[in-house]
Amino acid sequence: MSDDTKKVQGANETEPTATSATTPMWLVGLLFVLFFGAAWTFDHRSGWFNKKVYPPYSSEDVVKHYQPPAEDLPPEYIRGKKLYEVCAACHQPNGLGSASVGAPPLADSEWVLAPGPNRIIRIALDGLSGPLKVKGQQYGSGVMTGFRPAFSDQQVADVLTYIRMSREWKHNASKVKPEQVKAVRDATADRSSNWTEAELLKVPEN
């Protein structure tokens, strides 16, 4: 320390000096044990720094026991859901359609939820143009292209199964089988234009 400080503190005070005194070893030991115990508890409660484990779960094994069981969905539904991405471009992932491109909704649509898939198979294969009434609402401007060359019978059946059974839209209509698609595909093999509402309404619902 400098001489200035000494003056301020007073001349009588002596400067404290560091001397060596032994730290009691039991204290070091106790602190070590306490620290170790705290760290162990902390790690134990957080699943040993596992990023998949957060309290109140204490380990990955426990987290595993709370995974919601997978839904019991048929394979064609799962494949169809993947294929629906193509449809979602116009009909939207939520199935509500898009007025700007003239795509009517699929969710709750009476065309989708008809007793049989006769008409929607035809729409999927050869498309649809012109005015269409869905859920009491008139849609006019849109044109849907056909997927006859693009999708196999199985693929058409899968995607129609998905839209008829979609859990998201609370649909619960029957599955569409590839044989049904094949029958329609063969019966309408010479078709070269989109369907219209008037033509489709002549086709029996199932």
Add this chain to the structure above:
Amino acid sequence: MKSTATIFLAAFAAASFSWAGFVLAPQIQLGQLTQAKPTGSDNLYPAARPGLAAQGAEVYRSLGCVYCHSQQVRQESSHVDVMLNEIGTNAAKVAAIVSELNHPLRAAAGVQIGKITEVADVPAGEPLVARLRDAGAKADLKVVATGSDISRGWGIRQSVAQDYLFDHPVQLGTRRSGPDLSNAGSKPAEWHLLHLYNPTIVENSTMPPYPFLFETRKKTGNGSPDALKVKTADGYEVVPTEAARALVAYLRSLRVDAPLYEAPVTVAQVVAPTSTNNAATNTPAK
């Protein structure tokens, strides 16, 4: 000065020890987090914030919202509900299985659709669901997170690191003078705007109003379509500024409800709105 080296070494040891604990260990634990698929979904979570919402995060930060609002849902425990969804054709057998259960929820009058009992975890409920399914009923298990935050309606599960992936900085908050905002996105944008302008639309709210986020101006023509539905002097309207829009876009982006592996929960099925008057629900908001 004596023992310079000892003091320096001790200070260095203390600093590096806490650095290892507060920086290095979390980095090793969580630094590699990336977007992930929630249980039963193919969409990556969390979604990056769109531009306006990212600007809104800065508005949220600059207004100091974090001083009164947290963004962290806590959870105290989990359990699993056994749900009976459909009785099926063999009602007597289903009733027999349900009557074995010792649970107050069981209706004395007979079998009812809905929660029939509560079990500790999924494996504990599976045998019961299997028996119910064998009897022709439709049953499943619903993972439920519980805790005081969850019963306040602030979320359906706890927040975990994954939820904050795109937050820089993470605005967790330490005080809850206002409600937790982890799921502020569940309220419509119109509500948020009105509430920022006049927080007293919530009873007993202590939140200050933010009138400077809005512009009171003379109406031209029919007025702005964005004008708030509030009382103003004749011929005037209140419209949100860009900052208010950004802030509301950010608030709308707050949502902690994806069922993650580390935060398991059963999410209610998304139901398409049944309103049929306008199919154009996907047109961008004005």
